[in-house]
Amino acid sequence: MKKRKKIMILGGGPNRIGQGIEFDYCCVQAAFALKEEGYTVIMVNCNPETVSTDYDTSDRLYFEPLTVEDVLNIYENEKPDGVIVQFGGQTPLNIAWDLMKEGVPIIGTSPESIDRAEDREKFSQLIKKLGLRQPPNGTGRSFKEAREVAERIGYPVLVRPSYVLGGRAMEIVYDEKALEEYMREAVEVSPAHPVLIDKFIEDAIEVDVDAVADGKRCVVGGIMEHIEEAGVHSGDSSCSLPPYTLSEKIIEELKRQTYALAEELKVVGLINIQFAIKNEEIYILEVNPRASRTVPFVGKATGIPLAKIAAKVMIGKTLEEVGFTEEKKITHIAVKEAVFPFARFPGVDIILGPEMRSTGEVMGISDNFGIAFAKAQMGAGLPLPLKGTVFISVADKHKPHVVSLARELQELGFRIVATSGTANFLKKNGIKVEVIKKIAEGRPNVEDYIKNREIDLIFNTPIGKGPKYDEYRIRRAATVRQIPIITTIPGAKAAVDGIKAMRSGRLSVFSLQEYHKFNRGNTF
Template sequence: MDNEIQKVLIIGGGPTEIGHETELDAACVQVIQAFKKQGIRSLLIDNNPFSVALEDVQPTNMFIQAVTANNVQRIIEREQPDAILASVGGVTAISVVQELQENGVLADNDVKTLGIPADALMDINNPDRLNDVMRHVGVPVIASETVGTLDEAINVAAKIGYPVIVKPIAPRIDTNRMLCENEQDMISAVSRGFSWSRFKQCVIEQSIVGYKEIELVSMRDAMGTQVLIAGLENIDPIGIHSGDSMVVTPTLTLSNEEYETLRDTAFAINNQFQFTGVVHTHFALGSSEDSYYVTKVTPYNDRGTSLVACATGYPIAYVAANLYLNQKLTDVHLPEIYHFKQTALLEPSLDHVVVRIPLWPFEDVKNADQHLSTVMKSVGSTIGVGRSTEEAILKALRSSQFSPQDELPSMSDLTDSQLISQLIHPLSSRILVLIEALRRGYQVDELSELTKIDPFYFVKLRHILEIEEQIKTHPMAVDALHEGRYYGFGDGMIARIWHTDIETVRRLGQDNHISPTYKGIEPSAGELLNSPTAITVPLNWKTKVSRSRPKPCWS
């Protein structure tokens, strides 16, 4: 452990907004609590007066003000912290620390950066420099070029060929990759990108729309020991922002060879940058062998790391906080809530499937463009946890805005031409359109070709429809009730299908001993528990206590 660090300035995540909810604040709470156990004083700057993290900081150590380089510099000069932590503050925090490093403020005040080395700070938000590192590691890179004027952008885009992706370099805010189909779109995107970039520069790169999007969340300590916490698979392909995509963990459609290749690549990148703590690496995976690219490297907490912590039960932010202090993974012990003696050197095992479905604000913003693209529009999400993909999908769907009355919604009012249009140009009701296409007899292969979604998920959605049909054709049948409950159909859904009330369905289950069971989530999937009783760890790290009860399964 680095005993020279006694005081750390933490940059908070700010208020909830599109791009992040409260996952940064939740991570900040865990980091502060971990530092407190080590006797380290935490200073916190955050422009969100409602931040939960402020409750864990003494009033003299909190600074409720705008997160800017000038404000952070004043705090550094007055408080003289030993280190600064940006990994729980998102892109804004990274940008501020970059600016302080460029201005020499950190060096002049002898302030260390935790988690991300100084050299790496200059690379992670600069796609051009990131590609240089990827080439050094031996990872394929997307054809791209940096531009500083509109004339340069026009020439580069013409050379690469449309469609192209535009990304600002070192953005001041959390921005999106902008897909441009023609020169007019590209000029508009580059103009916006220049305004977001601290250097008035953008990167123009070839489009990889249609590739499968895979994300890996890993941990690395200062000695170079690494563990892979989990993989996230976007059901929707690249071309739809990951925040607007349905996401599943663990990855379900990768071969072992593909998974190991991406894992090795993520670890090699972590070693090259010398990261410590949590790293979230994004990949674009093509259909041909060895066709993959690294699209983004985020060595800090974000929406993906929050989902992985929830899905695995692994306390990512808590462990990362200890790794920032140069502790080894073998020296960090998991909190007592896990009921077994285990260090953080553990790659979680998932005996369940987790599906995240985004939520959109279009009911309140009716005139907004509801098409899904590279620009994120969702403002939240629901999560379903189940023993099967079908159960997880249905649980997430039942909690979403598409299923307010506990039934599987229908899109039967769409004409065939409207249906095909929405398959090719998806709207926020994407999952309902996929189900409707299967209802109308579209084949899995043709739907996969139209949407670029892996056939596996159409097989699972079709299985849901088959179970629904089985329930419909066997009213009040015990086997149909058991099958429906097992695969995620709620009692309210089954009651509607049978045209009866929910109490009748529940009584049928009780009379035939089809009872709900409740299963906890923890990193070893029960393998390392000392007792046969399942434990419950917090599924939502936004709170300090575990939820009142875990998700039900049916036996």
């Protein structure tokens, strides 16, 4: 009797913000795919709350910490034919290099390629070689080095330690004083690796691309346009698949750059690329030759099981043999929305930034963007109101953008209320608006209105660099009472689209299977 080959999959370890069950989904799908191909699957993970540690997911389960020593012990005991590190997020990637040096056969994308994408200096050389663009950047191991880089590329800058997931310790820094403060704390986060400093591109559209490659061919699984602008962590941002504002020309260029990067990095398995687009220019923010947290969303939205396909590619199958040779065109729109734990943490401000804070996600699906967005809000527990009062208080730079939104809401019959500065601007532009007091101006003020549930929707963008006390109290009061509060202009535009669509159309409900049946193309 022929002996079955063994493959070991390294899981994601304990759940925490930035490293959640999206990666466990990938591990489980990979286990199922490898079993289909006749392999014995060995799962290594140490999280009792995951599906990957269920007794019937794999053939053998090792409930052990994901450290070099523990994994080597299991490897010596089991002698698998290959070990997969790219499905468990950052945890297994961090030990991949050490495992390879000990003779462990890592299958899929090589640790050298992963290092080329993770190491900022090597990555910059790669981008230059391919003639692509990335935001001006540099690295610093001390405050002096970091200051020199920031002065050269200009503030604001995005700073973060290397080799971390979930945007941990990532921050947008606007001046030298804030940079000094950051460097003092960041060195404690990862003393072995330098701090990465990128020019922060303000008001850019961020895009995520997930693809699968077999070493020769690359096929895009999904292109997702973020609803919040670049600077909000991709795990916290709502996103739309397919993109809802990008031109065909930009989409084709995104695909071309994805293929070029996958080929240069010799990717075998999954690759995720994050782009920023401003004034029709495409910048590459990050390349991850591994599973990303959007893989489950892409799988559910398109019906293409990317993690399963990637697992089969890693054991030597081609994309042609697997039957995935072209991107699937879908006729519906899927919107992913993040779910946040803010109601459970009374002291936390809800403004989103580059450090991930969400603890879950939901999907809204429809043939209309507005309805898909509205369904996603319902799923996240904050349904959009179809009538009532909207409170608007935005930063000066956002006031011109909010006029058209206020006008549309007024035409839909909403009552508009605002604090004095925003109200005066809206009045000058012909919007009927009632002024309500700021918290410091006496009572009844905006916080009282929120507490009395006299406000149904809030648009409130941050006015300065740090959270102001008034803004914080407004956002806190709304969060506790589950009143929808939107803190970005693109998010406000999507909300207005959602309200209009819900007012004019009926909510239709279909199963995922029905949506996938409507779309011709690849079927799995």
